[in-house]
Amino acid sequence: MQNNKFLEKIKREFPRLEWQSVKKTEGNWDFDVFLLDEKYVFRFAKDKEGMEKLAREIKLLNYLKKKSPLAVPGYIFLSRNGEFAGYEMIKGNELKNDTFKKLSSKEKKYMAKQIADFLNVLHQTPKRVIEKVGVKAEDEIEKVEKLLGRMKRDVFSKIKKAEAEDIENFLAEFREMLKNPTEKVLVHGDLTQDNLLFCGGRFSGAIDFGDLHIDDPAIDFKGFYRFGKDFVKEIYRNYYNHHDKIFLERVKLYRRIIGIYVLDGAVNYRHSPIDFKEGYRIFKEVFYS
DSSP, X not given: OTTHHHHHHXXXXXXXXXXXXXXXXXXXXXXXXXXXXXXXXXXXXXSHHHHHHHHHHHHHHHHHTTTOSSBOOOXXXXXXXXXXXXXXXXXXXXOOHHHHHHSOHHXXXXXXXXXXXXXXXXXXOOHHHHHHHTOOBOOHHHHHHHHHHHIIIIIGGGSOHHHHHHHHHHHHHHHHHHTSOOOOEEEOSOOSGGGEEEETTEEEEEOOOTTOEEEOGGGGGGGGGGGOHHHHHHHHHTSSOOOOTTHHHHHHHHHHHHHHHHHHHHHHOTTOSSOHHHHHHHHHHHHTO
């Protein structure tokens, strides 16, 4: 019954749109997401920040859909107040580890090049487009300091003492890494297997650009470590910037900090789709891998 309020909003805004089946996807942090007839995807922002993310995403995609080698959402349903929007579903599903392992070497190399080609376009988005989208660089050192503060306040008492020490030592190392100047580009911010669609032995699309921002391009490589370091290296081999000698080292650090942010979110983010137990499991899996 709770889903009816979302569907009523769609019907009110777009009375000519009809559907027979509805599926709500799980595990979303900033949006409530519905699939109508496995044809349309509607994303509802959970709060004002989510609405701002959605607005920025739509602006970027208006540019990116003409340039991207992977299909990206093309929003055709836009609510008047900016709370939600919908697009035609892109064919494909999440690439599971078991499926990846069964792919041939040739297929893996092709897919690594697909990702690199996509990142080559995204990371070279012109400054004029970035200004129009309305994203800015953030103070990453301040973000890490705030993260550590939240972990000390709300999380360290819930985990083992040795794990808390590992986190504190890692974040100190991470802060030192951030002090080194690096190229800043427009990044997806959450480019993981969840947000890359796989179909017929190749990637078919990239979705969920809600976390796009200006940052170190190495961030967009972090999610691919689950497919092995060789796959990450193959992506980088096809990437446009090979002047950065410690690029892949930073990717490893960004990979590990994901686990800390997930654990922090499970405790402190009011829209978290996971509880502490699941967040702790993911933390250990990612941080210590």
